[in-house]
Amino acid sequence: MAIEVHNATKHFGSFTALDDVSVTVQDGALMALLGPSGSGKSTLLRIIAGLETLDTGRVEIGGEDQTDAPTRTRGVGFVFQHYAPFKHMTVYDNVAFGLTVRKTPKQDVRERVHELLGLVRLDGLAKRYPSQLSGGQLQRMALARALAPQPKVLLLDEPFGALDVQVRGELREWLRRLHEEIHVTTIFVTHDQEEAMDVAGQIVVMNAGKVEQTGSPRELYEHPNNEFVMSFIGPVNRLGDALLRPHDIQILSGAGDHYADAVEALVRRVVHLGFEVRVELTLPDGRDVWAQVTRETAHELELHEGQILAARLPAPRVFA
Amino acid sequence: MSSESVAIGRPGAPAAQRVEPPHAHAGTRESASGAVARRWGLRTLALGYLLLLLGAPVGMIFYRTFEHGLAPVWEAVTQPNAVHAFWLSVELVAIVVPLNTVFGISIALLIERGRFRGRALLGLLLDLPFAISPVVVGLALVLVYGRTGWFGDWLTSHGIQVIFSIPGMVLATAFVSLPFVARETIPVLHELGTDAEQAAATLGASAWQTFRRVTLPAIRWGVVYGVVLTTARALGEFGAVSIVSGRLEGQTQTLPLYVQDRFENFDTTGAYAAAVVLALLAFATLLGMNLLARRTQRDTVV
Numbered sequence: 001m002a003i004e005v006h007n008a009t010k011h012f013g014s015f016t017a018l019d020d021v022s023v024t025v026q027d028g029a030l031m032a033l034l035g036p037s038g039s040g041k042s043t044l045l046r047i048i049a050g051l052e053t054l055d056t057g058r059v060e061i062g063g064e065d066q067t068d069a070p071t072r073t074r075g076v077g078f079v080f081q082h083y084a085p086f087k088h089m090t091v092y093d094n095v096a097f098g099l100t101v102r103k104t105p106k107q108d109v110r111e112r113v114h115e116l117l118g119l120v121r122l123d124g125l126a127k128r129y130p131s132q133l134s135g136g137q138l139q140r141m142a143l144a145r146a147l148a149p150q151p152k153v154l155l156l157d158e159p160f161g162a163l164d165v166q167v168r169g170e171l172r173e174w175l176r177r178l179h180e181e182i183h184v185t186t187i188f189v190t191h192d193q194e195e196a197m198d199v200a201g202q203i204v205v206m207n208a209g210k211v212e213q214t215g216s217p218r219e220l221y222e223h224p225n226n227e228f229v230m231s232f233i234g235p236v237n238r239l240g241d242a243l244l245r246p247h248d249i250q251i252l253s254g255a256g257d258h259y260a261d262a263v264e265a266l267v268r269r270v271v272h273l274g275f276e277v278r279v280e281l282t283l284p285d286g287r288d289v290w291a292q293v294t295r296e297t298a299h300e301l302e303l304h305e306g307q308i309l310a311a312r313l314p315a316p317r318v319f320a
Numbered sequence: 321m322s323s324e325s326v327a328i329g330r331p332g333a334p335a336a337q338r339v340e341p342p343h344a345h346a347g348t349r350e351s352a353s354g355a356v357a358r359r360w361g362l363r364t365l366a367l368g369y370l371l372l373l374l375g376a377p378v379g380m381i382f383y384r385t386f387e388h389g390l391a392p393v394w395e396a397v398t399q400p401n402a403v404h405a406f407w408l409s410v411e412l413v414a415i416v417v418p419l420n421t422v423f424g425i426s427i428a429l430l431i432e433r434g435r436f437r438g439r440a441l442l443g444l445l446l447d448l449p450f451a452i453s454p455v456v457v458g459l460a461l462v463l464v465y466g467r468t469g470w471f472g473d474w475l476t477s478h479g480i481q482v483i484f485s486i487p488g489m490v491l492a493t494a495f496v497s498l499p500f501v502a503r504e505t506i507p508v509l510h511e512l513g514t515d516a517e518q519a520a521a522t523l524g525a526s527a528w529q530t531f532r533r534v535t536l537p538a539i540r541w542g543v544v545y546g547v548v549l550t551t552a553r554a555l556g557e558f559g560a561v562s563i564v565s566g567r568l569e570g571q572t573q574t575l576p577l578y579v580q581d582r583f584e585n586f587d588t589t590g591a592y593a594a595a596v597v598l599a600l601l602a603f604a605t606l607l608g609m610n611l612l613a614r615r616t617q618r619d620t621v622v
Contacts, residue, residue: 084515098523
């Protein structure tokens with residue numbers, strides 16, 4: 001179901017967590033709330049779930065006003081950052097919780113729990129306790145638990161934040177596929193732009209309690225509305241007021257005066273990061289920039305420290 | 321987890337010893353023997369203290385009680401006044417402990433989960449029974465509920481007697497044993513955090529279902545310990561109850577009051593025997609709650 005938040009404002013004491021925020025999530029969408037810590041993204045998620053109350057504004061889920069509804073009647077599945085497992089219950093009882101509090105018949109509970117444990121690939125672990133699971137398993141248990149009562153929307157707060165890099169990658173892929181299978185409207189909060197771009201179809205970029213821009217990963221990357229979005233989505237070089245992407249800097253062999261549209265650059269450092277090679281350059285006016293080139297280019301140009309070559313700078317973007 | 325770290329630590333240890341120069345060994349051995357001496361010194365000190373303070377007096381009571389065999393003891397504890405005192409003490413515990421358990425958990429939730437001004441003040445109030453001498457508690461209760469007290473006229477005209485009867489003794493016992501459950505539960509609640517409770521709410525649980533199925537199981541150890549302390553305190557209470565009860569033999573005399581009464585009347589056998597019964601009651605509580613807690617632990621943590 002669609003989620004609509006209108007003019008949401010929330011203060012914690014003198015701190016403004018949300019400042020007149022409006023967000024619309026289409027039915028069945030997979031959306032990321034992206035922003036640095038303190039940008040208000042988690043607060044917005046908790047307000048949709050009813051875990052925080054709004055100072056002013058409105059929350060609608062599936063077209064119904066839920067602004068003043070208690071959490072338990074909103075029909076939201078919520079996955080907490082640290083999973084919030086019920087530690088004294090088995091995996092089975094954790095997943096069954098949302099069904100047993102509704103007095104679902106035992107046979108139906110059993111079928112649903114086993115179906116979900118299959119979906120999250122925890123089949124054999126029903127009798128385990130949360131303390132006996134790994135981070136990735138806990139995360140999947142928390143997801144199965146949130147999905148069990150068939151929520152109208154699924155909300156995930158930094159779902160991969162506490163996992164190590166490799167598990168994180170697998171779970172991202174898996175969450176995307178899961179969403180394709182069950183099609184429940186999903187919002188997840190993250191501070192990792194790569195994660196947001198990898199998983200979500202739509203991204204809401206937040207900063208200091210406001211929405212900076214909403215769009216698909218590609219739109220945000222190619223047409224950022226402002227400096228914040230451009231520098232938050234992807235790497236940037238800053239030349240005064242101008243911003244330019246490191247991969248837009250073209251490195252050419254030979255000195256700068258060979259080309260009409262290039263400047264001379266001194267190579268300060270070459271960093272090999274696998275396929276990507278990062279070249280740190282000093283321009284004639286003394287400003288430092290870095291360029292991103294492929295392994296092949298670095299090899300062809302025989303890049304090394306102290307080398308002088310030509311760099312073609314793209315037209316920089318300036319945001320008023 | 322710990323077995324894993326031991327397994328990892330082990331292969332490295334012999335290698336480290338091999339490269340150490342000989343004199344380093346002597347140094348470690350010396351400090352090791354020092355550690356042993358320190359450990360034994362600490363044990364002796366702790367055990368000696370316990371023995372002097374706890375072991376010797378309690379042991380003496382048991383010794384003097386059973387000095388002349390079981391018959392006089394049995395005779396002493398089956399005296400009508402002794403039996404009455406025993407059941408009165410049990411009755412007080414049976415009323416006060418459940419009351420203070422429910423109340424203690426409620427206050428703990430209010431202080432730890434509530435969102436209102438004056439929570440700190442409530443915490444301070446909660447500690448009052450620790451700070452006020454039981455005798456003062458007794459006197460205060462007489463001032464409020466006694467015949468010449470604030471509610472005295474009203475109570476008398478409605479035929480309710482608080483002081484010198486059971487209601488007053490319940491009040492006094494409840495007052496002095498009030499903080500234990502709350503004080504044991506508050507840190508556990510704090511440690512638990514609110515995540516699991518919020519998760520339960522998102523899953524559709526009502527406040528009561530959340531408490532019953534998520535919060536209570538998680539804080540049960542604190543509650544159990546609080547109940548043990550409350551019981552021990554309620555059983556042993558002397559000062560406050562001594563004042564509000566009027567110490568009427570066979571009517572408002574609890575077990576500790578009975579012990580005192582026998583002792584003052586030079587009936588040492590009666591006093592010691594009753595004291596032993598008191599000690600056994602406290603011991604049984606401790607044992608009972610421990611077993612209960614162990615069972616719940618086995619049920620929930622594999």
